[in-house]
Amino acid sequence: MKAYNWGILGTGNIAHKFVRSLILLDNANLYAVGSRDAGRAEQFAGELGFRKHFGSYEEMLADPGVEVVYISSPHSFHLEHTLMALRNGKHVICEKPMSLNAGEVSRMIDEARRSGLFLMEALWPPFQPSYLKAEEILKSGKMGKLLHMRGRFAFVSPYDPELRTYNLALGGGSLLDIGIYPVMDILRYMGEPESVSAVSLFAPTGADESTAMIFRFSDGRMAEAYSSFANMAGIATEFNCENGNLILTRGRDRNQHLIIELPGDTDNRIFTPPAQGYQYEAAEVMSCLDRGLTESAVVPLSFSLTLARTLDDVRRKAGIRYPGRDR
Numbered sequence: 001m002k003a004y005n006w007g008i009l010g011t012g013n014i015a016h017k018f019v020r021s022l023i024l025l026d027n028a029n030l031y032a033v034g035s036r037d038a039g040r041a042e043q044f045a046g047e048l049g050f051r052k053h054f055g056s057y058e059e060m061l062a063d064p065g066v067e068v069v070y071i072s073s074p075h076s077f078h079l080e081h082t083l084m085a086l087r088n089g090k091h092v093i094c095e096k097p098m099s100l101n102a103g104e105v106s107r108m109i110d111e112a113r114r115s116g117l118f119l120m121e122a123l124w125p126p127f128q129p130s131y132l133k134a135e136e137i138l139k140s141g142k143m144g145k146l147l148h149m150r151g152r153f154a155f156v157s158p159y160d161p162e163l164r165t166y167n168l169a170l171g172g173g174s175l176l177d178i179g180i181y182p183v184m185d186i187l188r189y190m191g192e193p194e195s196v197s198a199v200s201l202f203a204p205t206g207a208d209e210s211t212a213m214i215f216r217f218s219d220g221r222m223a224e225a226y227s228s229f230a231n232m233a234g235i236a237t238e239f240n241c242e243n244g245n246l247i248l249t250r251g252r253d254r255n256q257h258l259i260i261e262l263p264g265d266t267d268n269r270i271f272t273p274p275a276q277g278y279q280y281e282a283a284e285v286m287s288c289l290d291r292g293l294t295e296s297a298v299v300p301l302s303f304s305l306t307l308a309r310t311l312d313d314v315r316r317k318a319g320i321r322y323p324g325r326d327r
């Protein structure tokens with residue numbers, strides 16, 4: 001089995017969690033980390049066991065040993081950092097959202113295709129055991145036709161204009177940070193909507209604190225999604241089907257629940273992936289590379305583009321702006 005040299009771009013919250021999952025994979029070499037700050041890169045490398053550390057992203061990407069890069073900078077830098085990595089000949093897995101708008105996502109895809117390198121948005125739920133089980137049940141026909149979906153992702157993040165989540169220059173706001181997950185679920189199972197309605201409540205910085213969305217599909221179905229930094233509504237996606245409901249939820253612990261509601265029968269299955277569960281998306285990257293693929297069939301680039309287009313539509317309807325980066 002070929003082992004791949006990983007480079008980590010950025011040393012923030014999710015980079016730590018991703019690496020704690022990556023460690024579980026025998027074919028992943030913890031090779032290099034790049035930070036804007038040499039001390040932070042050194043500390044990250046020492047703490048997690050990387051061979052090399054660099055005080056700039058440019059130096060890390062120039063290292064010929066780096067084969068695949070995980071982009072973990074704030075959303076507003078995904079475009080710049082992904083293009084930089086691809087132009088240095090590296091395969092890329094980029095954190096979600098792929099970028100701030102569909103035009104930028106398109107540029108990233110064009111660059112990956114031009115260079116013949118791998119690119120995938122780090123949308124981790126589709127690789128989780130609970131999702132795979134839900135998908136299997138939906139495909140089995142046991143639940144009947146999928147009629148409606150409802151998804152939410154909400155937790156309390158107290159307002160602080162300095163936080164990434166409230167800072168527009170870093171792509172702050174609940175829609176792109178967490179609303180992307182229920183929207184992703186709806187698009188995966190119901191396709192691209194015909195029309196979108198959306199309303200947001202805004203924090204003083206202009207970042208959307210909460211966003212509520214309704215999607216309408218050409219076959220007459222509807223779906224609802226909601227994101228918020230202002231309440232503890234939690235994380236859940238409901239599939240309302242002809243014969244009953246499937247509900248995927250996650251609590252504050254690592255447990256993933258799949259609740260199967262059929263008339264007179266409720267089954268709650270609990271899945272507890274090791275570490276944070278990010279190893280599955282990293283394994284997918286390396287499995288694609290092993291097979292000479294430049295994109296994943298689970299999260300294809302066409303899906304990332306459709307997702308970005310739908311998020312653009314939600315933003316237009318709700319009035320969510322990223323000055324200078326609206327298209």
Ligand SMILES: NC(=O)c1ccc[n+]([C@@H]2O[C@H](COP(=O)([O-])OP(=O)(O)OC[C@H]3O[C@@H](n4cnc5c(N)ncnc54)[C@H](OP(=O)(O)O)[C@@H]3O)[C@@H](O)[C@H]2O)c1
Pocket residue numbers: 009010011012013014015034035036037040041072073074075077095096097122124164170176177
């Ligand atoms: N998949 C998931 O479950 C998940 C969860 C959380 C976040 N995310 C995504 O991951 C990305 C990062 O989120 P995070 O929570 O890890 O953020 P974070 O803790 O703020 O870390 C972001 C890192 O990006 C680097 N960076 C580069 N330019 C920066 C700038 N101008 N300001 C601040 N940081 C900058 C910094 O690393 P250096 O200082 O070392 O250069 C920083 O530590 C976001 O796009 C987010 O959507 C995904």
